[in-house]
Amino acid sequence: MNVVVGQSGGPTSVINASLAGVYAAAVAAGAEKVYGMRNGISGLLKERLVVLNDLLKSEREIELLKHTPACYLGSCRYKLKSVEKCEEEYEKIFSVLEKYSIDCFFYIGGNDSMDTVAKLSAYAAKIGSGIRFVGVPKTIDNDLTETDHTPGYGSAAKFVATTIKELVRDCSIYEAEALTVVEIMGRNAGWLTAAAALAKGEDCEGADMIFLPEVPFSMDGFVEKVATLLKRKKALVVAVSEGVKLADGRYVCELASADQKEDVFGHKQLTGTALFLANEMAHRLSIKTRAIELSTLQRCAAHLSSATDVEEAYEVGMGAVKAALAGRTGVAAIFTRTSNVPYRCGVSIAEIDKIANMEKTVPLSWIHEDGTGLTEEYIKYAMPLIQGEMSPIYENGLPCHLVLK
Amino acid sequence: MNVVVGQSGGPTSVINASLAGVYAAAVAAGAEKVYGMRNGISGLLKERLVVLNDLLKSEREIELLKHTPACYLGSCRYKLKSVEKCEEEYEKIFSVLEKYSIDCFFYIGGNDSMDTVAKLSAYAAKIGSGIRFVGVPKTIDNDLTETDHTPGYGSAAKFVATTIKELVRDCSIYEAEALTVVEIMGRNAGWLTAAAALAKGEDCEGADMIFLPEVPFSMDGFVEKVATLLKRKKALVVAVSEGVKLADGRYVCELASADQKEDVFGHKQLTGTALFLANEMAHRLSIKTRAIELSTLQRCAAHLSSATDVEEAYEVGMGAVKAALAGRTGVAAIFTRTSNVPYRCGVSIAEIDKIANMEKTVPLSWIHEDGTGLTEEYIKYAMPLIQGEMSPIYENGLPCHLVLK
Numbered sequence: 001m002n003v004v005v006g007q008s009g010g011p012t013s014v015i016n017a018s019l020a021g022v023y024a025a026a027v028a029a030g031a032e033k034v035y036g037m038r039n040g041i042s043g044l045l046k047e048r049l050v051v052l053n054d055l056l057k058s059e060r061e062i063e064l065l066k067h068t069p070a071c072y073l074g075s076c077r078y079k080l081k082s083v084e085k086c087e088e089e090y091e092k093i094f095s096v097l098e099k100y101s102i103d104c105f106f107y108i109g110g111n112d113s114m115d116t117v118a119k120l121s122a123y124a125a126k127i128g129s130g131i132r133f134v135g136v137p138k139t140i141d142n143d144l145t146e147t148d149h150t151p152g153y154g155s156a157a158k159f160v161a162t163t164i165k166e167l168v169r170d171c172s173i174y175e176a177e178a179l180t181v182v183e184i185m186g187r188n189a190g191w192l193t194a195a196a197a198l199a200k201g202e203d204c205e206g207a208d209m210i211f212l213p214e215v216p217f218s219m220d221g222f223v224e225k226v227a228t229l230l231k232r233k234k235a236l237v238v239a240v241s242e243g244v245k246l247a248d249g250r251y252v253c254e255l256a257s258a259d260q261k262e263d264v265f266g267h268k269q270l271t272g273t274a275l276f277l278a279n280e281m282a283h284r285l286s287i288k289t290r291a292i293e294l295s296t297l298q299r300c301a302a303h304l305s306s307a308t309d310v311e312e313a314y315e316v317g318m319g320a321v322k323a324a325l326a327g328r329t330g331v332a333a334i335f336t337r338t339s340n341v342p343y344r345c346g347v348s349i350a351e352i353d354k355i356a357n358m359e360k361t362v363p364l365s366w367i368h369e370d371g372t373g374l375t376e377e378y379i380k381y382a383m384p385l386i387q388g389e390m391s392p393i394y395e396n397g398l399p400c401h402l403v404l405k
Numbered sequence: 406m407n408v409v410v411g412q413s414g415g416p417t418s419v420i421n422a423s424l425a426g427v428y429a430a431a432v433a434a435g436a437e438k439v440y441g442m443r444n445g446i447s448g449l450l451k452e453r454l455v456v457l458n459d460l461l462k463s464e465r466e467i468e469l470l471k472h473t474p475a476c477y478l479g480s481c482r483y484k485l486k487s488v489e490k491c492e493e494e495y496e497k498i499f500s501v502l503e504k505y506s507i508d509c510f511f512y513i514g515g516n517d518s519m520d521t522v523a524k525l526s527a528y529a530a531k532i533g534s535g536i537r538f539v540g541v542p543k544t545i546d547n548d549l550t551e552t553d554h555t556p557g558y559g560s561a562a563k564f565v566a567t568t569i570k571e572l573v574r575d576c577s578i579y580e581a582e583a584l585t586v587v588e589i590m591g592r593n594a595g596w597l598t599a600a601a602a603l604a605k606g607e608d609c610e611g612a613d614m615i616f617l618p619e620v621p622f623s624m625d626g627f628v629e630k631v632a633t634l635l636k637r638k639k640a641l642v643v644a645v646s647e648g649v650k651l652a653d654g655r656y657v658c659e660l661a662s663a664d665q666k667e668d669v670f671g672h673k674q675l676t677g678t679a680l681f682l683a684n685e686m687a688h689r690l691s692i693k694t695r696a697i698e699l700s701t702l703q704r705c706a707a708h709l710s711s712a713t714d715v716e717e718a719y720e721v722g723m724g725a726v727k728a729a730l731a732g733r734t735g736v737a738a739i740f741t742r743t744s745n746v747p748y749r750c751g752v753s754i755a756e757i758d759k760i761a762n763m764e765k766t767v768p769l770s771w772i773h774e775d776g777t778g779l780t781e782e783y784i785k786y787a788m789p790l791i792q793g794e795m796s797p798i799y800e801n802g803l804p805c806h807l808v809l810k
Contacts, residue, residue, distance in 0.1 A: 011575055039580050070574040077579070161803055162708055169475040169806055170416055170705035174482070175444055203806045295697045300575035303567055303709060306802065386802040397711065397791035398566055401574055401608045 001030060001103045003321070005052070006037035006044065007138075008109035008116065009077065011070035012152025013159075013302040014313035015138045016402075018108050019072055020065045021317025022136065023052050026104075029325055035100060040107070041116055042076035045089065047096050055404065064402035066310055067392050069302035072404055079112060080119050083126070090123045097131055104132045104324040108317070110139035110150075114332060114356040121330030121352065132324040135332030135352055136317050140299045142191035145358040146350040147334035151316055152299070154309030154385035157195035159301040160184055161386060163294060164199035164207050164239065171235045178288040179226060179236045179281050182207070183274030185298055187243040189361045190214050192298065196239035197374040198382060208236045213243035214362050215371035217252055222277070223284050225372065230287070242273050252276065303399045307388025312345070319347030343384035406435060406508045408726070410457075411442035411449065412543075413514035413521065414482065416475035417557025418564075418707040419718035420543045421807075423513045424477055425470045426722025427541065428457050431509075434730055440505060445512070446521055447481035450494065452501050460809065469807035471715055472797055474707035477809055484517060485524050488531070495528045502536055509537045509729040513722070515544035515555075519737060519761040526735030526757065537729040540737030540757055541722055545704045547596035550763040551755040552739035556721055557704070559714030559790035562600035564706045565589055566791060568699060569604035569612050569644065576640045583693040584631060584641045584686050587612070588679035590703055592648035594766045595619050597703065601644035602779040603787060613641045618648035619767050620776035622657055627682070628689050630777065635692070647678050647698075657681065708804045712793025717750070724752030748789035 003026045007015055019036075026034045036055075038048040050073070056062055065072060083090055097105065107117050114135045121133035137144050140156035164182065171180050184193040190212025200206025208229055211217055229236055244252045256276040278291035312335065319333035330352045337345040366378040392399030408431045412420055424441075431439045441460075443453040455478070461467055470477060488495055502510065512522050519540045526538035542549050545561035569587065576585045589598040595617025605611025613634055616622055634641055649657045661681040679696035687694040717740065724738035735757050742750040771783040797804030 007578075011578055039578075042580070068574065069571050071578045074580070075578040158802060163702060163706075165803060165806065166474050166705040166707060167701065169473065169808075170701050173412075173416055173444075173476045173480040175447070175479070198803070201801070201803070203808050290701070292700045292702070293698065296572060296575050296695070297568060297697070297702070300571040301568075302571060383801065388802070389796075389799055391794075391796065394794055396606070396788065397563060397793070398570060398603070398606070401570065403574075403608050 002033045002035065002101050003031050003104040003106065004035040004037060004044070004049065004097070004100065004102045005106040006040040006108070007071040007073050007075050008040035008107060008113035009075060009139070010110070010299060011075065012138055012140050012299055013069045013155040013305045014152050014310050015108055016068045016072045017066045017310045017313035018136050018138060018151055018317035020062050021314035022106050022321055023056055024062065025318035025321035027053070029321060035102070036073045039074040040076035040078060041080065041093070042078040043074065044096055045092055049100065050404065061402055064393060064400055066314065067302055067390065067399065068401040069300035072402060080116055083119070083123055093120065094127070094129060102131060104134065104321070106134055106136055106320050106324070108136040108138050110137070110141065111144055111355065111357055111359060114352055117332065118330065118352045118356040124329065132327070132329035134320040134324045134328065135355065136320045137332055137334060137355070138313070140192055141186055141189055143189035143359045143361065144355055145360045146354050148337040148345060149335055149385055151309060151313035153191060154306035155302070155304070156192055156298050157198065157382060158306045158386035159298050159304050160192060160195040160294065161198035162304060164196045164237065165204045167292065168199065168204055168206065168237050171237050175234065176288060177230055177234050178290070179238065179278065180290045180292060181274040181278045182237065182239045183242050183291065183293045184239055185294070186213065186241040188213055188359060190241045191362055193239055193241035194362055194374050194378055195382060197379060198386060207239045208233070209238045209372040210374060211238070211240045211244050211372065212362055212367060213241050213245055214364060215367055216247040217244040218247065219280070223281070226281055227285060230285070240273055240277060244273060303392045305390040306386045307390040308385060310390045316347050323349050340380050340384060407438040407440065407506050408436050408509040408511065409440040409442060409449070409454065409502070409505065409507050410511040411445040411513070412476040412478050412480050413445035413512060413518040414480060414544065415515070415704060416480065417543055417545050417704055418474045418560040418710045419556050419715050420513055421473045421477045422471045422715045422718035423541050423543060423556055423722035425467050426719035427511050427726055428461055429467065430723035430726035432458070434726060440507070441478045444479040445481035445483060446485065446498070447483040448479065449501055450497055454505065455809065466807055469798060469805055471719065472707055472795065472804065473806040474705040477807060485521055488528055498525065499532070499534060507536060509539065509726070511539055511541055511725050511729070513541040513543050515542070515546065516549055516760065516762055516764060519757055522737065523735065523757045523761040529734065537732070537734035539725045539729045539733065540760070541725045542737055542739060542760070543718070545597055546591055546594055548594035548764045548766065549760055550765045551760050553742040553750060554740055554790055556714060556718035558596065559711035560707070560709070561597055561703050562603065562787060563711045563791035564703050564709050565597060565600040565699065566603035567709060569601045569642065570609045572697065573604065573609055573611065573642050576642050580639065581693060582635055582639050583695070584643065584683065585695045585697060586679040586683045587642065587644045588647050588677055588696065588698045589644055590699070591618065591646045593618055593764060595646045596767055598644055598646035599767055599779050599783055600787060602784060603791060612644045613638070614643045614777040615779060616643070616645045616649050616777065617767055617772060618646050618650055619769060620772055621652040622649040623652070624685070628686070631686055632690060635690070645678055645682060649678060708797045710795040711791045712795040713790060715795045721752050728754050745785050745789060
């Protein structure tokens with residue numbers, strides 16, 4: 001048996017742990033060769049494959065892989081067209097898969113990548129190919145349907161909550177009035193921004209307000225809320241999702257300038273929400289403000305990974321292999337939670353069509369009525385996901401990574 | 406014997422470790438009361454003192470203090486005027502010190518704060534007061550004279566180098582040409598930006614270019630260098646100091662104001678150095694670019710402190726107390742290094758006048774001739790400072806802090 005595995009879409013701190021899980025389970029199941037696609041399906045189309053058995057020879061390499069952020073194999077943002085529009089692409093992919101005698105195809109990615117799994121498994125059925133296609137979820141956005149949460153979310157949430165705790169301390173040292181606006185990733189789903197709520201505890205007053213894209217944002221309401229809070233507290237820390245939108249559907253960052261760029265998927269490039277809000281508040285309230293964008297640090301700060309997340313990412317990779325070995329195709333491995341306290345969550349299987357291109361947002365019932373914070377329900381849901389520390393393997397004072405050269 | 410200690414200026418991850426060192430040494434020397442000034446000298450002027458003996462009762466509290474970023478006692482940016490201009494301020498300060506029977510005054514801060522120590526010790530001599538004034542250095546900028554390095558620099562450097570390593574991985578995953586510009590703190594001295602050079606190693610290609618304020622920056626030269634690098638490498642990561650300046654002395658970020666956009670409310674958007682450079686390169690070279698400002702995270706990411714830095718920050722606090730007990734005043738505790746390999750560095754004493762208001766920049770001989778990187782001399786100097794990990798005390802998945810409420 002030979003298998004091939006690829007990574008696609010934006011990176012997380014634990015996507016390589018899922019790769020390690022797929023690799024370990026495939027080897028344990030007796031796979032002769034475990035191939036890796038360089039740069040996902042786009043590399044497969046060019047036959048750019050590596051033999052993971054040659055690259056991951058020792059326990060140390062597997063351990064390092066679990067500690068390495070981003071995509072060991074490289075990634076792509078390549079969306080397959082429909083079979084009707086571009087059948088030659090499908091033919092090319094299957095000719096490569098047959099050339100290397102591939103039995104199982106694993107794709108680690110978000111909802112766009114699950115679309116690739118859905119299309120390829122459907123095409124396999126159409127042409128009567130026995131190759132099995134299984135998705136392995138990953139995204140810091142936590143916006144995949146069916147699964148309780150996504151691998152990558154716990155580590156990103158731990159980074160966000162830790163950073164908010166540290167920023168709250170940093171912002172509290174002066175006596176002057178000040179507003180710090182922290183911008184957190186999340187285009188349509190506010191899951192990661194919600195993690196700012198985890199910072200609150202006995203030793204931290206937490207973020208003063210948290211704004212998610214799920215609730216329409218009002219500029220005037222924001223000014224009023226900041227002004228009201230400043231009456232009883234000098235240094236405010238506010239978390240905003242990059243994707244917060246006005247009631248008319250425009251992104252808040254669009255107010256900053258009209259010429260926003262679009263990416264290859266036609267998504268608008270969202271930058272500058274925090275900068276815009278900080279500048280506005282400085283003008284309107286004559287206070288000192290600062291904008292902080294957590295930017296890509298939140299998806300690659302592997303030095304602060306959640307041990308729970310790393311372990312689960314590994315397990316979901318193994319679960320995908322188990323599903324393929326059981327003959328499943330056109331599915332994804334997912335998480336099903338049975339209990340919050342104690343936290344109990346296992347890997348199960350879902351049809352890929354229920355996940356591909358779908359998006360799960362934060363339930364409105366988990367957001368405070370005034371739209372500025374999260375309820376206890378969210379805390380109970382998210383807290384187990386950030387538990388445990390996956391201390392890096394340090395060498396010469398810095399975390400070590402495994403790099404494919 | 407009673408002592409008072411304060412913190413002043415911008416925070417670091419280890420300024421509280423110095424506070425712990427002062428406290429521990431004072432208590433060990435038999436101090437009856439160790440007072441803390443709330444918000445530095447500005448709080449002392451208002452008699453806002455706390456009794457640290459009541460606040461730091463257990464070993465755990467001292468340990469937590471060493472792990473807590475920013476200033477436990479609060480900080481200020483208050484510069485004393487000259488005695489000639491404002492003698493009543495000095496009188497007020499000394500009346501408070503006498504009211505509380507203070508024998509020794511310790512001030513943890515950067516070069517502005519050392520000015521406070523210099524002025525107060527000079528005034529004490531003038532009025533014949535026996536109170537001793539000793540400075541404890543701190544700054545992530547590493548720009549203090551006399552001392553080999555400053556407490557706070559090692560932890561900030563470790564954060565910068567770790568983050569650059571993680572960002573290099575994150576940026577390497579796609580096949581498209583892309584430029585990531587990372588903005589690092591340091592207005593006139595490039596020490597912290599230089600730490601990006603520490604990321605390079607067997608498992609990391611490091612930052613592709615590093616620009617410090619010590620060397621004049623050329624926009625055309627930058628475009629040319631990026632274009633040249635792109636011929637052999639697709640994803641570039643460039644580190645720039647927030648304070649890079651053109652040959653005519655203007656800050657690079659000042660160039661942004663020429664084509665600054667106005668938001669819908671007619672306010673000008675303030676743009677940073679990295680954002681300006683990233684936008685420029687996107688236009689000039691038609692490549693994908695991203696600007697990342699490490700912002701205040703680099704000074705408060707205590708979860709990634711250098712154990713060497715924390716230990717030294719504690720020792721320099723103790724050293725300051727020892728100096729005061731030996732009758733010294735108008736001095737600061739500093740570091741003197743005797744060897745790089747093995748790293749040997751001890752606490753000694755310097756006259757405050759040689760430190761106050763002075764600034765130490767990166768030696769030009771440590772910067773590559775083309776101004777885009779650091780020499781081996783710098784690496785040998787900085788590497789020992791980021792060694793060792795000071796793992797946080799975690800509770801419920803997040804680092805714990807000690808907070809003065």
